[in-house]
Amino acid sequence: MALMIYNTLTRQTAPFEPLKPGEVSIYVCGPTVYADSHIGHAMSALVFDVVRRYFEWSGYRVRHVMNFTDVDDKIIRRANEQGRDPMELADSYATTFLEQLAALNILPATAYPRVSTTMPQIVAFIEGLIVKEAAYPAPNGDVYFSVRGDADYGKLSRRDIDDMRSGSRIAPGEDKDDPLDFALWKAAKPGEPAWDSPWGKGRPGWHIECSAMSLHELDAQIDIHGGGNDLIFPHHENEIAQTESLTGQSFAQVWMHNGMLQLAGEKMSKSLGNLVTIEEFLQHHSADVLRMLVLTSSYRAPLTYTADVVADTERKIERLMSALRPATGGLAEGAAADSLSVVVAKTRAAFRVAMDDDFNSAAALATLFELVRAINTSRDAGLSGATFEAGQATLRELAAVLGLRLEGAPVSQTAAAPFIELLIELRADLRLAKQWALADSVRNKLAALGVTLEDGPNGTTYEVKKLTNQAE
Ligand SMILES: [Zn+2]
Structure with a gap:
């Protein structure tokens, strides 16, 4: 198409x-x-x-x-x-x-x-x-475009020249033949920057x-x-x-x-x-928030900026980034992998269809949210490995076509990641040893640093909040 x-x-x-x-x-x-x-x-x-x-x-x-x-x-x-x-x-x-x-x-x-x-x-x-x-150049050094x-x-604006004519008049100081004519060049006035021209010193009209x-x-x-x-x-x-x-x-x-x-x-x-x-x-806010705000509605429509809209947009970014959390399970193939592969292929096609429709970014985003759901479902089912990573790579690629950075999401690749993982392991060991108070202390102290732990059937995952601050 x-x-x-x-x-x-x-x-x-x-x-x-x-x-x-x-x-x-x-x-x-x-x-x-x-x-x-x-x-x-x-x-x-x-x-x-x-x-x-x-x-x-x-x-x-x-x-x-x-x-x-x-x-x-x-x-x-x-x-x-x-x-x-x-x-x-x-x-x-x-x-x-x-x-x-x-x-x-x-x-x-x-x-x-x-x-x-x-x-x-x-x-x-x-x-x-x-x-x-x-x-035509005017005697005072201006040059005008002759609209008639x-x-x-x-x-372009579908205006009728005679309608425009009835509402316009020549302003004082303008030296034009017809009120509709507009200035291409304006003769220099005292105290203004001016450039040489065949019509004397002046500057261009806008x-x-x-x-x-x-x-x-x-x-x-x-x-x-x-x-x-x-x-x-x-x-x-x-x-x-x-x-x-x-x-x-x-x-x-x-x-x-x-x-x-x-x-x-x-x-x-x-x-x-x-x-x-x-x-x-x-x-x-992060740059992604302003971009997401623009992407959420048609580029041709007016866009209303309110605190609520911005807060809602922040949540959408977080939702996209939730799919970029690392996998924790050990399944590399099976039903979860097959269904994710299907969604990845569908998302690529649907994304293009959406953007081909006069850059319908809102519809393109909707396809990304479907991919997010599929990635998160597959992670919960224990999927990891090549198919899981391909799902995340597709999300990153298509988000980048829209100019979204989704920064802070590759926590798995940041300097902090190995240490967070070490603390998660330590906490698991403490829990095995029934050292509940110490285990909770690790969890709470990580939370205070903006890292939330979530215990699931396939182990503990984590999410880094305040992602923009972290990236700065
Ligand atoms: Zn322009």
Whole structure:
């Protein structure tokens, strides 16, 4: 079965066919770096990280570009407030964001272009649009895109140009022919960073950067353009207008948009002041928790962030990790092995079916939970050895396709494991010798360290709680 993806442009789900066999090009709009990033920014990066991981696991080579907007009104305003250089301020927030993406187990993009380092390509792009008469320089040094000259403007957001016209007017200081026209280049204002251009000193408008970067880093045509659904209009609409007017070709084959992360029913945003920064989140939870939160519902739907949802997500991670506890029994084959093998094969197939359905991560997770149940049942039945380990390896492999680290789970491979096992043996000996008080003391002291013992028909197993702390 083919991979089906929902395309905002067509409002339909269709089989994905890459432009070049075996290769996928993805451009995802990144943040404007002027403050601490919040978990809403991470959501888009997480969604497209899963998309990318699934393509790579399916054998594609992925070229993945994410930009940093480092020239922008908000950056300049904040830098002026703090008496800092705007480029230095943007650079420090971009550096922090990259560190946080790594902490969230988000694979590094192929390229992270910034406005400040793409200026020649941006200027050349605008020059090309002027040559094609899709854009015009204004007497004040601004350059505008001529919306009325673009016959299919509005096709992504399905807006009618005449409807838009009735609600818009030319703002003071704008030197454009039509209220719908948008700035490609803004003439320099005092106290702002500015770059040389054929139209005098100035800086780019916001939308042009992504068109220029995508063309420069990828190709005229790309497979997937992604971002939050708050970017559909005007940002992505304008990107399409710019790129297609310059190249004469359709820009992205598929437009993918993720839903917004909401806190108390509202979009998380700096301007609303209702945000949880990535730093705050990671102080209290593991990266897997945020990822699991995103994976649990459709990437296209809004995601509500509450303490209850986070607690529920923590339990789901623990459940997944319960399957990674070592085996204690001595059975290597038999009915338990056969039934686990069947579930492993079914899980692999069902996982792919789920992900092929527009990256249905919630359904993919459901298949992993079935595998967890089968692994734990087989352990209780005394299974160990190759089949048991293959079950755990499949769980790890598929969880990794979703970007889950399940860290702390391989307690059997950590430095503490032999000592925990030694104490379990010692406790068993104490119990045999009817030294109950000492045996209980071993158990209680291990519990105080976060290691819980569980006595079963095939001996004692253990679980390490506070796994994230342990990994740190
Ligand atoms: Zn963009």
